[in-house]
Amino acid sequence: MEKNICSKTIKGERYSPLYIENDKDVHGIYYFGDILDVLEALLPKYEGQIQLIYMDPPFFTGQVFKYQQRVGKMGWEGDRDKIISHIAYIDKYDRKEFFSTMEEIFLYTYRLLSVDGSLYVHIDYRTSAYIKIMLDNIFGEENFLNEIIWHYKSGGRAKKHFSRKHDNILFYRKSDKYYFNMETIGIPRGLDRRNNMKKDVDEDGRVYWSIKSAGKEYRYYADDKIYPSDVWDDIPHLHQKNPERTGYDTQKPEALLERIVLASSRPGDVVADFFAGSGTTLAVAQNNGRNWIGVDNSLFSLHTCRRRLIPSANFNKIEFFYYDGADDGNIIVVESNITDKLTSDKNNYILCLSDFVDDAATVDFWGVGYVKGDIYNGLNYSMRTPDSPELSMTLALNICEKGSICVQIIDVYGVQVFYKEKET
Ligand SMILES: C[S@@+](CC[C@H](N)C(=O)[O-])C[C@H]1O[C@@H](n2cnc3c(N)ncnc32)[C@H](O)[C@@H]1O
Numbered sequence: 097m098e099k100n101i102c103s104k105t106i107k108g109e110r111y112s113p114l115y116i117e118n119d120k121d122v123h124g125i126y127y128f129g130d131i132l133d134v135l136e137a138l139l140p141k142y143e144g145q146i147q148l149i150y151m152d153p154p155f156f157t158g159q160v161f162k163y164q165q166r167v168g169k170m171g172w173e174g175d176r177d178k179i180i181s182h183i184a185y186i187d188k189y190d191r192k193e194f195f196s197t198m199e200e201i202f203l204y205t206y207r208l209l210s211v212d213g214s215l216y217v218h219i220d221y222r223t224s225a226y227i228k229i230m231l232d233n234i235f236g237e238e239n240f241l242n243e244i245i246w247h248y249k250s251g252g253r254a255k256k257h258f259s260r261k262h263d264n265i266l267f268y269r270k271s272d273k274y275y276f277n278m279e280t281i282g283i284p285r286g287l288d289r290r291n292n293m294k295k296d297v298d299e300d301g302r303v304y305w306s307i308k309s310a311g312k313e314y315r316y317y318a319d320d321k322i323y324p325s326d327v328w329d330d331i332p333h334l335h336q337k338n339p340e341r342t343g344y345d346t347q348k349p350e351a352l353l354e355r356i357v358l359a360s361s362r363p364g365d366v367v368a369d370f371f372a373g374s375g376t377t378l379a380v381a382q383n384n385g386r387n388w389i390g391v392d393n394s395l396f397s398l399h400t401c402r403r404r405l406i407p408s409a410n411f412n413k414i415e416f417f418y419y420d421g422a423d424d425g426n427i428i429v430v431e432s433n434i435t436d437k438l439t440s441d442k443n444n445y446i447l448c449l450s451d452f453v454d455d456a457a458t459v460d461f462w463g464v465g466y467v468k469g470d471i472y473n474g475l476n477y478s479m480r481t482p483d484s485p486e487l488s489m490t491l492a493l494n495i496c497e498k499g500s501i502c503v504q505i506i507d508v509y510g511v512q513v514f515y516k517e518k519e520t
Contacts, residue, residue, distance in 0.1 A: 108471050109472045111473075122412050128419060129391070129418065135204040135205075147212070147275070148361040151217055161187060164180075165508050166343065169486055173485045195223075198227065216265050216266070217266045219264055221264070224266070228240075240267075244266075281323065281358050294307070303319075342403070367381040371392060375400060382412055430516065431517075435517060445495060458509070463478070466502060500519060502517065
């Protein structure tokens with residue numbers, strides 16, 4: 097498990113401010129590293145344990161995808177001039193290498209899934225035929241359940257062929273013992289007008305449409321549930337102003353992942369996303385009481401997931417582990433005399449951001465905690481959001497014997513610095 101975790105002083109972050117151990121707690125672990133390194137390390141612990149794996153790998157587009165970082169108070173208030181565009185990931189691969197890597201990932205995936213588990217692979221026309229054959233070979237054709245078509249109406253029309261307006265999601269089970277609960281994803285039929293039918297209200301006040309055929313009346317109640325088929329055209333792409341948007345290109349809507357997570361896992365199960373990106377699957381899993389595992393090698397995925405998952409953690413424990421090679425020199429550990437800069441009251445140390453940075457406008461997130469055993473345990477933080485674009489300039493840190501005091505600062509350039517109390 098430890099094999100590929102990098103050897104610098106800090107190997108990861110853990111946030112558990114409200115975490116109380118009991119068997120209902122859910123737990124999230126994000127691995128910041130190359131997928132193949134991480135999967136090899138996950139196997140001894142999770143073989144046959146993961147209920148649901150969703151993955152949305154690069155689509156083999158030949159494009160560069162960005163992360164839009166809002167800068168300072170004005171950036172978070174919506175000023176479009178105060179945005180820095182970072183490269184989130186580069187989707188350019190050698191063809192042979194791309195497919196052989198995908199095959200290796202699917203071989204690990206098969207082993208990691210539990211006997212009642214399922215896999216959903218989100219791709220498009222560029223790779224779907226090749227990946228379908230690969231998965232048929234690994235999972236067995238009999239375990240292929242659906243090719244879900246996610247149809248959306250985004251702008252842009254092609255002139256030389258029909259416009260491409262769908263993605264493909266291949267759905268496989270590990271075995272015929274797989275768990276699938278359609279009841280959780282029913283949608284009320286609604287009040288939409290129905291041609292040739294009559295609208296009425298029954299004796300219990302329920303609205304229905306009815307039609308008579310061969311002397312028999314058929315009723316369709318507005319509050320009856322209907323269940324999605326394999327064509328999903330009711331979930332729109334995230335438009336530019338959607339509040340769900342994190343600034344990470346290729347972010348998928350939570351509604352799409354909700355349908356998958358609710359149908360193919362139970363509360364308390366382990367849900368994994370091996371190309372986590374902005375953390376959509378992880379957020380949906382966390383909000384629905386599932387444990388989660390995320391993997392990605394983009395620094396801006398790590399940053400976005402941290403921002404997205406920590407505020408909604410509630411009673412969850414969240415951990416981020418860094419693997420060798422993924423940090424790209426952007427994670428820096430500085431030994432510092434923090435105790436010289438502290439004030440304290442009875443229960444707390446008070447730390448000031450201005451003691452660590454000259455220009456707070458360049459800071460996007462900062463936190464305070466303790467380092468123990470190479471893990472930073474974050475106990476308090478402040479980050480900019482549209483609702484709260486200003487940072488707290490001071491943070492209180494509960495006084496306790498939890499290791500060396502540490503301040504974590506993440507700036508708008510993607511650099512994250514840990515100021516760690518010098519060990520004496
Ligand atoms: C299409 S995006 C996933 C988007 C995600 N579903 C969401 O809703 O935000 C693909 C992700 O794969 C990650 N990725 C690409 N190659 C990787 C590798 N070798 N190891 C880990 N992650 C990788 C990229 O950094 C990117 O975040």
